[in-house]
Amino acid sequence: MQKTMNEEETATSNQTFRVLVSDSMSSEGLAPLLESDQVQCVQQHVDDAEGLDSFDALLVRSGTTVTAEVMDSMPNLRIVARAGVGVDNIDIDAATKRGVVVINAPDGNTISTAEHTFAMMASLARKIPQANASLKSGEWNRKGFQGTELRGKTLGIVGFGRIGSELSKRAQSFEMSVIVYDPFLTKERANEMGVDLRDFEELLGEADVITVHTPLTKDTKGMLGHENLGKTKPGVMLLNCARGGIIDEEALAHYLETGHVAGAALDVYEEEPANENPLVAFDQVVSTPHIAASTKEAQLNVASQVSDEVLQFLQGLPALNSINLPTMSKEKFEAIRPYYEFARRMGNIMSQSVKTPVQELNVRYSGNVTDLETSILTRSLLAGFLQSRIDAPVNDVNASTIAKERGIDYGEQFGSQSLGYSNLIQATVEGEGRSFALYGTYVKEYGPRIVRINDFNVDFYPTGHLIYIQHTDKPGVIGKMGQILGRHQINIATMQVGRREEGGEAIMMLAVDREANQDVVKDLTSIEEISLADTIEL
Numbered sequence: 001m002q003k004t005m006n007e008e009e010t011a012t013s014n015q016t017f018r019v020l021v022s023d024s025m026s027s028e029g030l031a032p033l034l035e036s037d038q039v040q041c042v043q044q045h046v047d048d049a050e051g052l053d054s055f056d057a058l059l060v061r062s063g064t065t066v067t068a069e070v071m072d073s074m075p076n077l078r079i080v081a082r083a084g085v086g087v088d089n090i091d092i093d094a095a096t097k098r099g100v101v102v103i104n105a106p107d108g109n110t111i112s113t114a115e116h117t118f119a120m121m122a123s124l125a126r127k128i129p130q131a132n133a134s135l136k137s138g139e140w141n142r143k144g145f146q147g148t149e150l151r152g153k154t155l156g157i158v159g160f161g162r163i164g165s166e167l168s169k170r171a172q173s174f175e176m177s178v179i180v181y182d183p184f185l186t187k188e189r190a191n192e193m194g195v196d197l198r199d200f201e202e203l204l205g206e207a208d209v210i211t212v213h214t215p216l217t218k219d220t221k222g223m224l225g226h227e228n229l230g231k232t233k234p235g236v237m238l239l240n241c242a243r244g245g246i247i248d249e250e251a252l253a254h255y256l257e258t259g260h261v262a263g264a265a266l267d268v269y270e271e272e273p274a275n276e277n278p279l280v281a282f283d284q285v286v287s288t289p290h291i292a293a294s295t296k297e298a299q300l301n302v303a304s305q306v307s308d309e310v311l312q313f314l315q316g317l318p319a320l321n322s323i324n325l326p327t328m329s330k331e332k333f334e335a336i337r338p339y340y341e342f343a344r345r346m347g348n349i350m351s352q353s354v355k356t357p358v359q360e361l362n363v364r365y366s367g368n369v370t371d372l373e374t375s376i377l378t379r380s381l382l383a384g385f386l387q388s389r390i391d392a393p394v395n396d397v398n399a400s401t402i403a404k405e406r407g408i409d410y411g412e413q414f415g416s417q418s419l420g421y422s423n424l425i426q427a428t429v430e431g432e433g434r435s436f437a438l439y440g441t442y443v444k445e446y447g448p449r450i451v452r453i454n455d456f457n458v459d460f461y462p463t464g465h466l467i468y469i470q471h472t473d474k475p476g477v478i479g480k481m482g483q484i485l486g487r488h489q490i491n492i493a494t495m496q497v498g499r500r501e502e503g504g505e506a507i508m509m510l511a512v513d514r515e516a517n518q519d520v521v522k523d524l525t526s527i528e529e530i531s532l533a534d535t536i537e538l
Contacts, residue, residue, distance in 0.1 A: 015038065016039070017039050018056055018057075019042070019057040021033075021042065023083075026299070026303060032308040038311075045063075053073070053075050062086070066091060081306035084109070087104055104323060105301065107162070108293075109292070111298070112295040117213075120241060121209060121237070124264070131145040153176050155207065157211055158200075159181075159214030161214075162391070164182075167213070178194070179196045179197075181203040186406070209236070210236060210238050213242045217388050218537055219388075225248035236261055238263075239266075267289075267291065321398070336377070339372065345448065345463075347381040347383065347384025359407065359408060360409045360429065361385060361410040361427070361430075363428075365413070366415045366426070381425075382399040383396055424441050463538050468509055468510075468532075469508040470533075471505075478495075480529075481524060491512060491514075493512060494510070495509070
């Protein structure tokens with residue numbers, strides 16, 4: 001029987017949408033839009049296009065910067081699509097405030113980046129670029145470019161997300177041994193992929209080749225610096241096709257000069273363009289200009305993926321790769337928005353506080369928050385928890401799939417015990433050797449508040465630079481802590497202290513005026529009474 005459309009469906013089916021494609025994309029990639037009778041597709045840069053106030057959607061690559069001003073000039077704009085992974089050229093906060101959905105194509109370049117990384121590794125091992133340049137200059141130097149085989153070598157992968165796992169498959173087919181450092185990877189998942197888990201220092205000492213595939217965060221920036229590069233095997237080869245800054249470039253130059261690092265292959269740099277980067281001049285460095293994702297197939301895939309999703313969104317279907325707004329009506333989202341943003345922040349706090357693999361995450365709701373669409377809140381919390389742990393964007397839709405890939409079970413429950421608050425969100429993670437519970441409430445007049453950590457009562461606003469400390473409740477501990485922060489020129493804005501009993505276990509949550517680095521953490525944990533110190537950036 002033919003379905004009879006209601007009036008709303010009829011109106012949507014008869015509506016014509018205007019889509020502006022601001023950067024160059026192939027007709028094949030834009031086919032879903034160009035072939036739709038409902039879409040008028042204009043291919044022109046946003047600075048040159050007329051009638052901006054009439055466009056419903058904007059498609060960009062890296063050539064267009066989507067600022068708040070651009071969105072102000074497009075009052076009918078409903079969705080911005082980035083044909084690629086990175087969204088640094090889009091003002092996400094401005095889009096969210098305007099109710100504009102931002103989507104990307106998170107999976108489109110996984111294979112291209114994995115293949116490029118492997119090609120860089122093979123080129124580095126066999127000195128192919130150097131031999132090519134020599135031959136083109138008129139030389140015939142067979143003895144000058146003796147390489148090394150990959151078979152039998154140990155590949156160390158730092159960060160085992162989609163790209164890292166694809167790279168491991170290719171390395172194993174070349175009969176390489178693969179070891180992995182990923183603080184959030186479970187042993188079960190590692191066994192499924194045929195790789196061996198190592199801690200970071202073990203990987204540094206065992207790997208013949210090290211490649212990084214992590215997001216660039218406060219924990220990964222410069223993680224291969226002077227100290228850690230000195231722990232690697234003599235003659236190690238390094239690869240970075242992920243994010244500039246994970247390998248400290250000054251340290252890399254030093255170890256290349258000493259010969260401790262035999263060679264490096266780089267596609268990304270701390271500052272780009274990298275025309276003046278001194279590393280490019282090293283004979284033992286293979287360099288490419290950030291092209292790991294630049295294949296015909298990848299560019300076609302990302303354009304086709306976002307074109308198809310934009311069309312579906314304009315037709316009233318959910319945006320599967322939204323990175324800033326859930327797929328619900330604006331009215332419903334406004335009602336749930338304070339809790340939605342708070343849940344994501346709670347997930348972020350928990351992820352930074354539990355730096356081990358996690359097997360389970362559960363959320364329990366009590367009070368009037370149970371009247372809302374809590375599944376959206378759970379996915380938001382899960383996305384906040386996962387975002388800093390993998391090398392790809394996480395959103396409310398794909399968070400559950402990523403959790404499954406990582407072997408993380410999650411669920412939500414409802415209860416009647418709200419600790420006297422009108423609403424309460426309790427989130428608990430179970431990891432290897434550690435569990436962590438966070439309790440939060442939202443008060444309209446005061447905003448979001450964290451009211452309990454594990455069994456310790458606290459009350460603080462989750463924002464800015466935080467330091468979480470576990471310690472023994474003894475006189476003088478706070479004074480010692482304060483002296484260390486003073487030596488590091490870090491000022492305490494607020495401090496929350498919780499304890500179960502006098503002289504027993506206790507915690508501190510400090511809000512400080514600037515970010516505390518790992519030297520601060522090291523000094524804090526040198527205090528006998530302090531068992532743990534974690535920095536949290538929100």
